[in-house]
Amino acid sequence: MTDDTSPWTAVGRSRNPRVFLDLVGPAIRGFLLERGKSNEVTTVTTRNDARFSWTYDRDREDLSKLYEAAKRAQWNASTELDWSIEVDPHNPERMLLPDEILPLAEVPEYRGLSEREQFVHRWALTAWMLSQFLHGEQGALFAACQVTEAIAWVDGKLYASTQVVDEGRHVEVFHRYLAGKLEKLYTIDDNLYTVIDALMGDGRWDLKFLGMQIMIEGLALGAFGALRQATREPLLRELLKFVIADEARHVTFGVMALRDYYAQLPERERQEREDWAYEITVLMRNRFLAHEFYDEYYGHVMSRQRWDRLVLSSEFMRRFRHTMFRRLIPNLRKINLLTDRVRRHYDAIGLLVYERDRAATDLSAAEIIADSEPPAA
Ligand SMILES: [Fe+2]
Numbered sequence: 001m002t003d004d005t006s007p008w009t010a011v012g013r014s015r016n017p018r019v020f021l022d023l024v025g026p027a028i029r030g031f032l033l034e035r036g037k038s039n040e041v042t043t044v045t046t047r048n049d050a051r052f053s054w055t056y057d058r059d060r061e062d063l064s065k066l067y068e069a070a071k072r073a074q075w076n077a078s079t080e081l082d083w084s085i086e087v088d089p090h091n092p093e094r095m096l097l098p099d100e101i102l103p104l105a106e107v108p109e110y111r112g113l114s115e116r117e118q119f120v121h122r123w124a125l126t127a128w129m130l131s132q133f134l135h136g137e138q139g140a141l142f143a144a145c146q147v148t149e150a151i152a153w154v155d156g157k158l159y160a161s162t163q164v165v166d167e168g169r170h171v172e173v174f175h176r177y178l179a180g181k182l183e184k185l186y187t188i189d190d191n192l193y194t195v196i197d198a199l200m201g202d203g204r205w206d207l208k209f210l211g212m213q214i215m216i217e218g219l220a221l222g223a224f225g226a227l228r229q230a231t232r233e234p235l236l237r238e239l240l241k242f243v244i245a246d247e248a249r250h251v252t253f254g255v256m257a258l259r260d261y262y263a264q265l266p267e268r269e270r271q272e273r274e275d276w277a278y279e280i281t282v283l284m285r286n287r288f289l290a291h292e293f294y295d296e297y298y299g300h301v302m303s304r305q306r307w308d309r310l311v312l313s314s315e316f317m318r319r320f321r322h323t324m325f326r327r328l329i330p331n332l333r334k335i336n337l338l339t340d341r342v343r344r345h346y347d348a349i350g351l352l353v354y355e356r357d358r359a360a361t362d363l364s365a366a367e368i369i370a371d372s373e374p375p376a377a
């Protein structure tokens with residue numbers, strides 16, 4: 001596969017006609033109609049079943065344990081974080097994000113800017129990235145609500161209720177940081193909108209889990225870690241530490257819920273999930289092109305094609321993909337969606353190398369946080 005990022009090839013790479021039909025509507029709404037950008041409010045039609053249990057059987061011990069852990073780990077973003085910290089995007093001592101973690105260093109037009117202008121571009125690109133996290137968190141909040149009603153096990157519903165609170169808090173902190181500290185908010189990226197639209201509107205509960213808990217959250221966990229490792233801004237570092245601890249639990253929830261379910265699913269239905277996951281992987285892989293930032297700062301100096309080429313071939317993209325996918329791919333293996341049938345597809349886009357890495361669920365929250373510490377000087 002090439003690094004073609006045009007919307008016309010956004011879905012359909014798995015050549016599974018059923019999966020194509022599932023995703024073509026969200027892709028049209030995401031890429032062509034730009035539903036996530038055209039209005040201040042977007043309505044997505046949903047159609048999942050809400051399952052009531054009148055016996056309240058508490059028979060999933062693993063989920064029950066996770067529920068207890070989630071209750072112990074609750075935190076209040078208003079009091080645990082020091083919001084009095086002043087964030088100055090021009091302070092080199094507390095650099096928001098250094099060039100190494102942004103694709104700008106390899107853009108000749110950026111290198112030709114004054115130091116002050118470079119600070120402005122780095123600040124805007126940081127705001128773009130955090131804006132996408134914020135939009136993803138809003139999607140996670142709604143997906144957690146859907147999962148709470150749709151999942152069959154009572155232990156799962158109780159756990160999911162804690163995730164609703166967690167995701168609400170994540171929306172709170174990212175928005176507060178963007179609005180109060182960076183004072184800039186970007187619209188949602190088309191790839192991300194397409195994924196959120198696809199999983200919100202699908203009636204099958206497991207696809208919400210797969211799309212949100214395993215894929216979006218799995219990638220976010222990697223991205224948050226990379227960001228935390230790179231930033232020198234203390235409030236952002238602290239905020240990400242708290243969010244990472246929550247997200248680690250959410251990914252574990254997804255794996256626990258899907259592992260057994262996919263093991264007993266009829267082969268054709270399992271294959272459909274496998275292809276769906278591959279399509280979402282491709283969408284997520286193309287997500288960090290920052291087109292909204294490009295439109296504002298580079299749209300008048302170079303073509304979008306050239307921008308895409310520069311970003312995709314940059315060292316930043318290589319590193320970012322590494323941190324994001326090295327935790328996600330092992331999770332797909334764990335839930336039985338990385339069989340020989342699709343391994344070659346992942347190989348063709350350079351992601352199969354991560355299949356033997358440790359899955360996020362094999363690591364404790366403390367290990368995942370330690371992994372996001374900057375390397376010792
Ligand atoms: Fe979250």
Ligand SMILES: [Fe+2]
Binds near residue numbers: 140167217247250
């Ligand atoms: Fe989450």
